[in-house]
Amino acid sequence: MDKKSRKRSGGAPRIKAEASGRVSARKTQAPRSTKPDKSEAGGITRPLPARRAHAVAATAPYTKKTIALIYDFDGTLCPRPMQEYAFLPKIGANPEEFWAESNRIAREQGADPLITYMHLLYKKAKAKGIRIDRSDLVTQGAAVEFFPGVPQWFDAISSYVRKAAGERGVTLRHYLISSGLTEIVEGTTIFSKFYNVFASEYWFDPYDLPFPKRVITDTGKTQYLFRINKGIENLGESINHHMPEQDRPIPFSNMIYFGDGETDVPSMAVVRKNGGHAISVHGGSSDREKCVDLFKAGRCDFFAQADYRTTSPLFTRTCMLIDRMIADIRICEETWALQQREEFGR
Numbered sequence: 540m541d542k543k544s545r546k547r548s549g550g551a552p553r554i555k556a557e558a559s560g561r562v563s564a565r566k567t568q569a570p571r572s573t574k575p576d577k578s579e580a581g582g583i584t585r586p587l588p589a590r591r592a593h594a595v596a597a598t599a600p601y602t603k604k605t606i607a608l609i610y611d612f613d614g615t616l617c618p619r620p621m622q623e624y625a626f627l628p629k630i631g632a633n634p635e636e637f638w639a640e641s642n643r644i645a646r647e648q649g650a651d652p653l654i655t656y657m658h659l660l661y662k663k664a665k666a667k668g669i670r671i672d673r674s675d676l677v678t679q680g681a682a683v684e685f686f687p688g689v690p691q692w693f694d695a696i697s698s699y700v701r702k703a704a705g706e707r708g709v710t711l712r713h714y715l716i717s718s719g720l721t722e723i724v725e726g727t728t729i730f731s732k733f734y735n736v737f738a739s740e741y742w743f744d745p746y747d748l749p750f751p752k753r754v755i756t757d758t759g760k761t762q763y764l765f766r767i768n769k770g771i772e773n774l775g776e777s778i779n780h781h782m783p784e785q786d787r788p789i790p791f792s793n794m795i796y797f798g799d800g801e802t803d804v805p806s807m808a809v810v811r812k813n814g815g816h817a818i819s820v821h822g823g824s825s826d827r828e829k830c831v832d833l834f835k836a837g838r839c840d841f842f843a844q845a846d847y848r849t850t851s852p853l854f855t856r857t858c859m860l861i862d863r864m865i866a867d868i869r870i871c872e873e874t875w876a877l878q879q880r881e882e883f884g885r
């Protein structure tokens with residue numbers, strides 16, 4: 540499946556912008572099989588039934604060799620919330636006042652803060668008589684400015700993994716999990732770098748105002764970590780059924796989660812408690828303290844300034860974690876091969 544199809548598969552029916560500005564729904568496929576083929580699933584603990592053993596062993600190499608780097612967006616890859624680069628200026632809203640109003644409404648009404656901001660954006664646009672459809676939102680993505688080195692980061696890390704893993708067949712994927720808007724992310728220059736994007740999204744056609752189709756909250760982000768872990772990235776499929784650890788294609792130990800603050804605590808906790816890694820980033824000395832707090836609380840392995848250039852501490856520390864993951868993959872692969880030889884005489 541081509542890369543474009545994979546990325547668009549994050550949602551159930553996705554909304555595709557058309558030239559006329561109208562929109563239509565289309566179903567897309569999952570990026571990978573959502574039912575792992577047990578004959579291909581790696582694992583080192585579950586003995587196979589003796590009769591199947593020889594046949595499976597011959598075609599069952601160790602497969603848990605995908606490393607997933609998973610990013611938050613606002614404050615992690617770009618300094619400000621993504622709506623501040625084009626949407627708020629277009630409707631003449633002062634960012635500070637907009638977020639203060641949104642948070643106040645959410646507090647007073649006992650509403651979800653994310654649903655509230657998604658509603659308020661369009662309520663204010665409508666009040667000003669400004670129409671912003673899906674394709675406008677995608678266009679707004681071009682205005683997003685990133686921290687230094689972000690546009691080059693993905694290829695630089697990929698090339699590091701290629702060099703460090705050598706012939707070991709290790710695959711690298713970049714994922715995005717954001718409470719921001721899918722449509723804006725799609726218009727950014729880095730969209731093509733992600734294997735999949737999970738972010739909040741609107742319905743555009745059935746309502747007077749665009750209506751939240753998917754809202755990704757801080758704790759809701761963890762669902763998508765499990766989707767990556769289990770290889771169930773098609774949102775039309777339930778994530779809740781039990782899947783034994785050995786059948787999960789990307790173990791948490793192969794993940795690094797990048798976040799910038801308290802909103803990332805649930806994701807960092809899930810990743811780290813399951814043997815994975817987390818890095819917290821900050822935009823400079825003024826907000827360094829929040830990273831120190833996360834670090835002291837054991838939420839992240841490292842913290843660093845959000846400088847994604849190859850000369851930065853962030854790059855060096857990420858590569859250190861990647862080195863460890865590649866070493867672990869190598870050990871697991873060797874253990875798997877040894878087990879295959881001992882149990883199945885191969």
Ligand SMILES: [Mg+2]
Binds near residue numbers: 613615798800802
């Ligand atoms: Mg953030």
